[in-house]
């Protein structure tokens with residue numbers, strides 16, 4: 565059964581990694597998907613082409629969600645091209661392995677711009693359209709590091725904690741038509757761990773109760789659940805998908 569037929573989804577940062585897996589999962593459930601990247605638009609286009617070849621509807625739009633005007637324009641273009649917006653996944657993000665003393669003003673500002681400011685303005689733009697439609701679902705990709713800092717960079721953890729509060733406040737302000745939830749992934753098998761040695765990865769896996777990194781497709785399945793009517797009574801929540809590293 566296709567759970568998202570006739571719905572239009574925008575997934576930010578979907579040229580690779582978690583975002584691409586979410587876009588593919590939503591498309592498999594019948595949603596028309598707008599993929600996005602700030603830089604790697606060729607890869608986003610290739611992912612969109614693959615969805616179309618498999619019988620779905622998809623397009624790629626270049627936008628830097630760290631720029632509020634770009635974030636709003638992305639939503640506007642999706643609505644204009646596909647006629648509506650039912651699902652927004654604020655996924656675009658990056659890691660910045662800076663220690664406390666390396667976090668200068670530019671690094672701090674960029675971290676908050678991409679992870680918090682962009683999702684806020686994109687959600688408001690999408691929320692306006694969804695409210696007119698009478699229905700919508702917003703999913704913010706936070707991180708288990710927004711709950712439990714572990715060894716993550718300070719500005720990263722702070723930005724992801726803000727995403728979790730943004731989720732709760734938007735859920736309050738956009739109810740009852742629009743549901744807003746977060747997914748807080750743990751160690752996910754994407755390029756953002758490419759710099760780690762095999763020994764480091766084994767050390768990490770040994771600390772994960774379920775014994776392995778998460779595959780991006782598993783985050784995709786969580787996103788389908790939160791986007792679909794199966795979660796119709798769930799809003800303002802964070803689904804922690806960390807293999808047991810963080811438990812609440």
Ligand SMILES: NC(=O)c1ccc[n+]([C@@H]2O[C@H](COP(=O)([O-])OP(=O)(O)OC[C@H]3O[C@@H](n4cnc5c(N)ncnc54)[C@H](OP(=O)(O)O)[C@@H]3O)[C@@H](O)[C@H]2O)c1
Pocket residue numbers: 576577578579580581582583600601602603604605627628629630655656657658659678705706707708748749750751752753754755756757
């Ligand atoms: N991997 C993990 O272990 C993990 C764990 C917890 C949470 N997360 C979160 O999950 C999300 C995805 O992470 P990932 O591991 O899949 O990362 P990734 O493989 O590096 O992919 C990031 C995606 O976001 C895009 N992007 C980055 N900055 C952007 C911007 N300003 N505007 C639009 N697109 C942008 C990238 O494309 P361009 O750079 O070409 O624009 C790319 O498509 C992030 O929010 C991350 O914090 C990841």
